[in-house]
Structures are given as C-alpha cells and as structure tokens.
Amino acid sequence: xxxxxxxxxxxxxxxxxxxxxxxxxxxxxxxxxxxxxxxxxxxxxxxxxxxxxxxxxxxxxxxxxxxxxxxxxxxxxxxxxxxxxxxxxxxxxxxxxxxxxxxxxxxxxxxxxxxxxxxxxxxxxxxxxxxxxxxxxxxxxxxxxxxxxxxxxxx
Amino acid sequence: xxxxxxxxxxxxxxxxxxxxxxxxxxxxxxxxxxxxxxxxxxxxxxxxxxxxxxxxxxxxxxxxxxxxxxxxxxxxxxxxxxxxxxxxxxxxxxxxxxxxxxxxxxxxxxxxxxxxxxxxxxxxxxxxxxxxxxxxxxxxxxxxxxxxxxxxxxxxxxxxxxxxxxxxxxxxxxxxxxxxxxxxxxxxxxxxxxxxxxxxxxxxxxxxxxxxxxxxxxxxxxxxxxxxxxxxxxxxxxxxxxxxxxxxxxxxxxxxxxxxxxxxxxxxxx
Amino acid sequence: xxxxxxxxxxxxxxxxxxxxxxxxxxxxxxxxxxxxxxxxxxxxxxxxxxxxxxxxxxxxxxxxxxxxxxxxxxxxxxxxxxxxxxxxxxxxxxxxxxxxxxxxxxxxxxxxxxxxxxxxxxxxxxxxxxxxxxxxxxxxxxxxxxxxxxxxxxxxxxxxxxxxxxxxxxxxxxxxxxxxxxxxxxxxxxxxxxxxxxxxxxxxxxxxxxxxxxxxxxxxxxxxxxxxxxxxxxxxxxxxxxxxxxxxxxxxxxxxxxxxxxxxxxx
Numbered sequence: 196x197x198x199x200x201x202x203x204x205x206x207x208x209x210x211x212x213x214x215x216x217x218x219x220x221x222x223x224x225x226x227x228x229x230x231x232x233x234x235x236x237x238x239x240x241x242x243x244x245x246x247x248x249x250x251x252x253x254x255x256x257x258x259x260x261x262x263x264x265x266x267x268x269x270x271x272x273x274x275x276x277x278x279x280x281x282x283x284x285x286x287x288x289x290x291x292x293x294x295x296x297x298x299x300x301x302x303x304x305x306x307x308x309x310x311x312x313x314x315x316x317x318x319x320x321x322x323x324x325x326x327x328x329x330x331x332x333x334x335x336x337x338x339x340x341x342x343x344x345x346x347x348x349x350x
Numbered sequence: 351x352x353x354x355x356x357x358x359x360x361x362x363x364x365x366x367x368x369x370x371x372x373x374x375x376x377x378x379x380x381x382x383x384x385x386x387x388x389x390x391x392x393x394x395x396x397x398x399x400x401x402x403x404x405x406x407x408x409x410x411x412x413x414x415x416x417x418x419x420x421x422x423x424x425x426x427x428x429x430x431x432x433x434x435x436x437x438x439x440x441x442x443x444x445x446x447x448x449x450x451x452x453x454x455x456x457x458x459x460x461x462x463x464x465x466x467x468x469x470x471x472x473x474x475x476x477x478x479x480x481x482x483x484x485x486x487x488x489x490x491x492x493x494x495x496x497x498x499x500x501x502x503x504x505x506x507x508x509x510x511x512x513x514x515x516x517x518x519x520x521x522x523x524x525x526x527x528x529x530x531x532x533x534x535x536x537x538x539x540x541x542x543x544x545x546x547x548x549x550x551x552x553x554x555x556x557x558x559x560x561x562x563x564x565x566x567x568x569x570x571x572x573x574x575x576x577x578x579x580x581x582x583x584x585x586x587x588x589x590x591x592x593x594x595x596x597x598x599x600x601x602x603x604x605x606x607x608x609x610x611x612x613x614x615x616x617x618x619x620x
Numbered sequence: 621x622x623x624x625x626x627x628x629x630x631x632x633x634x635x636x637x638x639x640x641x642x643x644x645x646x647x648x649x650x651x652x653x654x655x656x657x658x659x660x661x662x663x664x665x666x667x668x669x670x671x672x673x674x675x676x677x678x679x680x681x682x683x684x685x686x687x688x689x690x691x692x693x694x695x696x697x698x699x700x701x702x703x704x705x706x707x708x709x710x711x712x713x714x715x716x717x718x719x720x721x722x723x724x725x726x727x728x729x730x731x732x733x734x735x736x737x738x739x740x741x742x743x744x745x746x747x748x749x750x751x752x753x754x755x756x757x758x759x760x761x762x763x764x765x766x767x768x769x770x771x772x773x774x775x776x777x778x779x780x781x782x783x784x785x786x787x788x789x790x791x792x793x794x795x796x797x798x799x800x801x802x803x804x805x806x807x808x809x810x811x812x813x814x815x816x817x818x819x820x821x822x823x824x825x826x827x828x829x830x831x832x833x834x835x836x837x838x839x840x841x842x843x844x845x846x847x848x849x850x851x852x853x854x855x856x857x858x859x860x861x862x863x864x865x866x867x868x869x870x871x872x873x874x875x876x877x878x879x880x881x882x883x884x885x886x887x
Contacts, residue, residue, distance in 0.1 A: 205674040208682065212783025215790040216829070222812070223718045223793055224821040251822070403760045432762035443753035457761045460768070502757075509761075 234284040236320035237265065240294045240307070241275040246330025248296055248305045254280050255297075256309040261286040264307065280307060280324075289314035295328035305330060356381040356513060356545045357402060362411035364397060371397050372408070373569040384539050384546040386556045388591065389566035395549040398566075399515045402547070403435060404428045416512065433461060436506030436514040436544075440521055442498035444490040450477070450501050451486040457508045476504040480534060496527025503534060513545050514538070520552040528552075532559050553592045557581065565591065652845045656774050659767035663775055669768075673776030677738045677840075681784055684737055685730060689788040692729060693795020696720055700796070701804055710800075711810035715818030717796030718789075722819060722828045726789035728876050731835035734781060735868035739843035742773055743864040746847025747857035755848075770844050777843070781836025782829050789828065827883045834875060839868045 245267065254262040262282035270277045280294075291312030298305050318324065357379035364372040371394040379385050387395050400406040401413050404420045413420045415431065423431060444453050454473045458464060464472070477483045480500040490498055499519060506514055516535065520528050532555050539546045550556050556563070557577040565573040565580075565588055573580070573588045580588060606612065663670050700716045746769065749755050755765040793815075800806045819825065843864045850860035 201675045202668065202671050204679050205671040208674060208678045208780070209783060211682075212786050215783070215786035216825075218790050219722060219786055219825045220821050223722065223790070223815055224819045224825045251820075400756075405756065405759055429762040429764070432760055435760060437757065437760040439753040439757055441752065443757035445754055445757075446748075446752070457763070460761070460763045505761075515760075 235262070235281045236284055238280045238282060238288075238318055238320070238322060238324055240278050240280060240324040240327050241270065241273070242278060242294075242296060242327050242329045243275055244329040244332060245276045245278065246296055246298075246305055246332060248278070248307070248330065252304060252306050254282060254307045254309060256286070256288070256311065261309065278307070287317045290316045290318055291326065292318060292324055293326045293328070294324045296330035298331070354381045355379060356416060357547070358412075358414040359398070359401070360412045360414070362401065362408040362413060364394070364401065364406065364408050366397075371569055372401075375411070375566075375570055377564055377571060379545060379547060380562065381545050382539075382543060383561040384536060384548065384559060385562045385564070386548045386550060386560040387564045387566055388551055388553070388556065390551065390591075393566050394569050395566055396517055399437070399517055399547065399549055402513075402515065403432065403437060433509055434512045436509070436511040438499065438502050438506050438514065438516045438519055440518040441495065442490075442502035444498050444502055444505070446490050448490075449486070450482065450488050450490065450493070453490065453501060454505045454508055457505065461509060472508070473504075476508055477501075479507070479538065480504045481530075494527070496523050496530065499523070499527075499531055500534065503531075503538070507538060507542065507544075510542065511544060513547070516546065516548040516550070518550055519548060520550055520555055528555060535559065553594070557592070648849065649841060649845050652848065653841055655766050656771050656841075656844075659764055660771045660775065662764075662767040663772045669772040670775050670779070673773045674780055677742070677773070677776045678780035678783065680741070681734055681737045681780070682787070684733055685784045685788050686791050688729060688733055689726075689791035690795045692725055692788075693717065693721070693792035693797075694799050696725075696792065697796040697799030697804070701800055701806065710806050711814050712818075713796070713800045713806050714811035714813075714815035717800070718793050718815045718819050719824060721789040721792040721796075722824050724828075724876070724880075726785045726792065727828050727831040727835055728872060730785040730788045730832060731781065731839055731872045732869055734777075734784060734836075735839045735843070735865055735872065738777065738780070739839050739864045739868055740861045742777070742840065742843040743847040743850070743861045744857055746770070746773075746844060747850040747852070747860050750848065750850065751852040751854070751857055753852075770848060774840050774844055777840025778833070778836045781839070782832045785832035785835075786829065823883075830883075831876065831879050834879060835872050838871050838875060842868045842871065 248264065248267065250264050250267055252264045253260045254264065262280055264278060265281040266279035268277045268279075269275075282288075288309055289312045291314040293310040293312060295308050295310070296305055297308045312326075355378045357377070359375055359377040362372050362375045363370070364375075375394075375398070377387075377398075387398060389395055397406060401408055402415060402420065404413075404423065407421050412422075416434070418427075418431060420428070420431065444450075445456065448456065451473055454476050455469050458469050458472060462469075474483055474486070477486055480503050482497060482500055482504065485493060485497065485501075490501070493501070519531050519535065523531065535546060535548065536559055538544070548556065548560065557580065560577065562576060563574065563580050564571050567587055573583060573585050575583065580592065583589065696717045697713065700713050700720075701710060704710050704712055704716065746755075749765075749769065755769065758765045758768060797811065801808045801811050846860040846864045846867070847857075850856045
C-alpha cells in the first residue's frame with residue numbers, strides 16, 4: 196500500500212473520531228444547550244443558603260434556560276453565598292426580578308429560577324439581584340414543621 | 351605502506367551479569383585487510399563486534415576505531431561514528447516491513463536529504479554490486495537466506511563505510527550461496543578500500559578468504575597469524591579447530607564425574 | 621520447629637523479591653517512557669511515521685471496537701430496560717446507556733480490547749524486530765530504534781485510543797437506541813432528551829476521554845516496553861505478548877478505579 200493511501204486511511208480514522216466526539220458532545224451530552232457566545236452578561240445574587248446548587252447549573256425563567264451559573268463564592272463579610280449568573284444578552288430582566296433556588300422534580304438537580312417583576316428599568320450588567328429566596332433545605336423544613344406542630348399542640 | 355591499525359582493542363574485560371566473557375582481550379585490525387575472528391560458539395566473538403559498534407561497553411580497557419575511543423564517546427559522537435560502520439548480521443536482519451529497495455534506501459533516507467532520484471540511482475548501484483538489482487521490489491519474506499544476506503550487505507555499504515563487520519556471514523548457507531558471499535566480501539573489501547572483520551567458525555572458507563586470523567578461546571586471543579601460519583600451527587587448540595577434531599583442548603564431554611563412577615562401577619561400595 | 625513457622629522466612633523472602641522485582645519493573649518502564657519522550661522529536665518532524673502507525677494501530681482495531689460497541693449497547697439496552705421498567709422509568713434508558721458507556725464501559729472496554737488487539741501486535745512486532753536483530757541493525761546504522769521505531773508507535777497508540785473510545789461509546793449509544801427505541805419501543809423523544817439532560821459534556825464526556833487518554837498511554841507503553849525488553853527468542857516474544865495482555869488489563873482496571881475516585885471526588 197502506498198503511503199498516500201495509508202495517510203488517507205489514518206485521516207479517515209481521525210476524522211471518524213472527531214465526528215464521534217462531536218456527536219457525544221452534541222447528541223449525547225448537553226453541549227448543544229450551552230451558549231459559547233461571548234455576548235453574555237453577568238448578574239450577581241446573594242443567597243443565605245444555596246443548598247446543592249453547582250456551577251454550570253441552568254438559570255431558568257418561566258422554565259426556559261436563559262443562562263448558567265458561572266461562579267459560586269462565599270462572602271465572608273455578610274456570611275452569604277454570592278452566586279454569579281451568566282445570562283444571554285437577548286434576555287433582559289426588570290430591577291425587581293426575584294431569584295430563587297429551585298429543584299427540578301422531587302430529586303432532580305437544583306437551578307436558579309428568575310421571576311420577572313414589573314419595574315420599567317432593567318438590571319444592568321454587574322448589578323446584584325436584591326430579592327432572593329434560598330434553597331429549601333429539607334431538614335429545616337421538617338424541623339419547622341415539627342416545631343409548628345408542637346406549638347399547635349400546646350394551644 | 352606502513353601498517354595502520356583501524357581498530358585497536360586494548361586489554362578489554364567484559365562480563366554479562368556475572369559471567370566474564372572477555373578477559374584481557376587484545377587485538378589490532380590492520381586497515382584495508384579482511385580479518386577473521388574465529389573460535390567456538392559462545393566464546394565472545396559477537397560480543398567483540400558489539401563492543402566495536404559501541405552497542406556494549408567494556409568493563410575495563412579501551413576500544414579504539416580510527417583513532418577515537420568508542421567507549422568514551424557520547425551519544426551523538428557515537429552515532430556519527432556508526433555512520434562510518436556497516437554490519438552484516440547473522441541472518442541479514444532486513445526490515446521485514448520494507449521491500450528490498452527500501453531496505454537498502456533506509457540508511458540513505460535516514461541520514462541524507464538526497465532527492466529521491468539520486469537515492470534510486472545509489473540503491474540500484476549497491477544492489478547491482480551484490481547482483482540483486484532485479485529483486486528490488488521483492489519483500490524480505492520472499493527471498494532466500496543467501497539473497498537476504500546479500501541485500502543486507504548492500505544495505506551495510508549504502509553509506510560507504512570504512513569498516514564492515516560480518517557476524518557469521520556463512521551460517522546456514524548452501525555451498526553456492528556461501529561461495530557467492532565469500533567472493534562478495536573479498537571483492538567489496540578491495541573495491542571499496544574498506545576494512546572487514548568476519549566473525550565465523552567456518553574454517554576452510556575463511557582460510558581461503560582472509561588476510562589475517564585471530565583465534566579466540568575463553569575470552570582471550572590464543573593464536574593469530576596469516577592463513578598459512580595458521581595452517582602450519584602446531585598449537586593443539588588451532589589444530590583441533592581447523593581439522594574439526596572431536597576431542598582435544600576443547601573436550602567432547604561436559605565436565606562431570608568420571609563415567610564409570612557415574613554409572614555405579616569402579617569404586618567398591620559406591 | 622513447626623513447619624509453618626519454618627516456612628515464614630521463605631514466604632517473606634518471596635514477597636520481598638516480588639516487591640523488589642515490581643519496583644525494578646516500574647523503574648524500567650518509567651525510564652523507558654522518559655527515553656521515548658526525549659526521542660520523540662523525530663516522530664513529530666516526520667509525522668508520516670506516526671500516521672503510518674495510526675493506520676496499523678487504529679484502523680486494525682476499528683472493526684473489533686465497532687462490533688463490540690454495538691453488542692455492549694444492545695446488552696445495556698436490554699438489561700437497562702428490564703430493570704428500569706420495574707420502576708416505571710423506562711424513559712431513563714437513554715441516560716443509563718449513555719452514562720455507562722461514556723463514563724466507564726467506553727474507556728475501559730476499549731482499552732482492554734486495544735490491549736488485546738493492538739497491544740499484543742506491538743509487543744510481537746517489536747519483539748520480533750529485536751529477535752531478528754533488526755533493532756541492532758538499526759543502531760549500527762546510527763538510527764536510534766527508540767526514536768525511529770518505538771516513539772512513533774507510542775504516539776500513534778496515544779492518539780488512537782481516545783478516538784477508539786469515542787467511537788465505541790457512540791456506537792454503543794446507537795446500539796442501545798436500536799434495542800430500546802426501535803425494538804422495545806421506548807419513546808424516542810424521552811430517550812434522547814433524558815440522555816442530553818443527564819450527560820454533562822465536561823463531567824462525563826471529557827472525563828471519559830481523559831480516562832481513555834491515560835489508558836492509551838499505559839497500554840501502549842506497556843506493550844512497547846514488553847516488546848523492547850523481551851528475551852529475543854520465539855519463546856521470549858510469546859511470553860512478552862502474554863505479559864502485555866495480563867499487565868495492561870490489570871493496570872487498566874486498577875487505574876480506572878483510581879481515576880474514577882479522583883473524578884467523582886474532586887472534579
């Protein structure tokens with residue numbers, strides 16, 4: 196076999212590998228829902244408790260993915276979690292938008308939900324969302340329930 | 351012409367693990383000659399070639415080729431030195447995945463930037479010298495043992511070396527092929543002005559071919575001389591070797607207890 | 621003395637010898653890898669040396685990888701459906717098949733098959749070249765066999781392995797699709813949607829590829845080392861080939877555990 200044919204076959208092989216990887220990323224994985232474009236802007240939100248929220252978790256509004264979590268830090272001054280949201284430029288939200296950490300399904304992954312408010316001004320890139328609601332921590336919920344129940348029994 | 355030594359081996363000791371193979375070996379190879387190193391199997395002949403090629407390092411002593419001490423050269427200098435050596439291995443050692451042509455072209459392609467046209471001409475010249483110009487497109491698996499050795503010889507002379515080493519060039523050849531190889535060694539040596547070292551134990555062919563002979567036994571030179579001197583030698587070892595006698599200084603029996611004792615005869619109560 | 625007590629020194633000596641031999645082997649392999657890396661310049665200057673070996677290492681392994689991938693996908697589809705339907709969550713079949721393949725089975729089975737198909741071929745080839753003095757001949761021609769023979773094969777193996785693993789995974793997913801969706805009748809939309817929701821490009825696909833890259837280095841290195849280090853006789857080459865399969869397989873499985881624990885823990 197000539198070295199030309201050999202190179203051709205090696206090329207076909209490598210190409211097949213690239214196609215397979217591409218399909219793994221797009222068809223099998225979630226790369227297609229990623230936006231790689233640079234036309235994103237950043238908003239911040241402070242939460243008292245983020246529960247199991249992870250970097251790259253989706254940011255949804257009305258159930259539609261509008262961005263992703265870019266970063267999660269602990270603010271050592273106010274003792275809150277400071278979450279960086281990376282949103283697509285084409286989605287703008289009013290100043291009084293409400294950010295909450297929600298869970299998809301009963302045991303699914305956690306994401307940040309944005310509920311648009313009625314303000315006429317939009318949030319500017321780099322601004323912090325004022326109104327937030329922390330993740331629901333099951334232990335606290337149960338504790339509260341038991342406490343309330345005990346309170347109720349006393350009466 | 352003053353005698354000039356291309357290879358000088360001075361008091362070399364060499365051991366594989368704990369087995370001492372060469373003990374105080376001394377040898378001088380004169381430029382332009384065909385020199386043979388003879389001795390029984392496993393006496394360190396092949397080791398000697400590997401020391402000259404720098405593939406092995408002596409424990410003590412020095413190996414000098416063309417004025418340079420091989421065992422003190424660095425990697426790059428050693429590789430530069432090796433370009434001026436050719437070696438014919440026992441069974442040719444042709445690259446099995448390359449054709450005859452590509453085998454001979456291999457050293458040229460590796461070491462030169464010659465255009466393919468010129469390489470083609472050079473390769474055909476070398477193949478013509480060994481009479482195998484017509485076999486250039488064959489694969490090594492398709493040619494006989496004698497032919498592959500001739501191809502390997504063409505490959506060994508591809509870079510016009512100053513020294514060609516032959517490791518058992520006659521082993522396992524039919525008489526015709528053997529005669530062809532022996533002739534080629536002599537003709538190439540004289541035509542190219544190189545020095546040849548032949549490691550072998552085929553006595554009669556060698557005596558007819560070479561200029562000088564070293565006899566090696568147990569890691570040291572035991573006899574040396576021109577073919578005529580060797581034929582006339584009265585040394586028992588040389589005598590046994592060239593007349594292929596069964597018993598002599600090299601015993602037929604591996605050392606052990608006396609036979610009678612071993613089979614339970616002789617000593618009473620044994 | 622009690623015979624058991626009497627045997628203890630021998631056992632200890634045996635264990636010690638075994639450990640020392642293992643360390644010696646590890647040192648040799650590391651040194652060999654270093655030599656390969658140092659002498660890799662030629663391979664990249666003359667890339668056609670690598671291309672040629674990719675052909676032999678990659679293309680020759682392709683058929684076995686595709687067929688195995690397909691059958692592993694079939695089996696995953698069947699087994700997965702059988703288990704999932706008990707919990708009425710057949711829709712999760714896609715994510716189950718894809719995650720098993722991308723994270724574990726793809727890299728590991730590909731590496732095992734690669735050791736058996738390409739690894740043994742490499743060991744036998746290098747071993748035979750050594751036994752027939754082709755490597756020595758090259759050395760005496762002032763051509764470094766590590767640079768000319770070993771390094772291109774090493775890089776070809778390292779490049780081919782992640783490609784083969786990706787092909788294995790994608791063929792496996794397709795196999796799962798055939799059994800799950802086409803034959804059994806799981807909803808096609810749910811199959812793909814759940815898969816895409818559950819498989820992360822970085823956590824799963826990329827980690828799988830990193831695994832296969834590590835396996836590629838390991839298997840190719842072991843195969844080449846065993847060939848280069850073998851006793852240059854027919855029997856020596858046969859033994860070296862067996863050792864390649866045994867050592868690579870064990871190393872792959874052990875490394876898989878280590879890498880998985882890293883990936884689940886840290887990343």
